[in-house]
Amino acid sequence: MTTPTSPTVSIRLFTIKEAAEVLKIPASWLYERTRRNAIPCHRLGKYLRFTEDDLAKIISAQSEGVTSPQ
Numbered sequence: 001m002t003t004p005t006s007p008t009v010s011i012r013l014f015t016i017k018e019a020a021e022v023l024k025i026p027a028s029w030l031y032e033r034t035r036r037n038a039i040p041c042h043r044l045g046k047y048l049r050f051t052e053d054d055l056a057k058i059i060s061a062q063s064e065g066v067t068s069p070q
Helices: 016-023 027-035 052-064
Strands: 042-044 047-049
């Protein structure tokens, strides 16, 4: 019987294109914000990836800036 040396963790990583599709925004918006370190992301070498948690944080941070009409 062999035991795994590390736990099996399944984390969904989204590319810029996939994240943009999920968020329904232009990929250029994501590129601009990641260059300014204004949104959470993970850098894997030259590649940018987003977790579901990153996407949720992006949505909530942008929602905080929106005010309701009076």
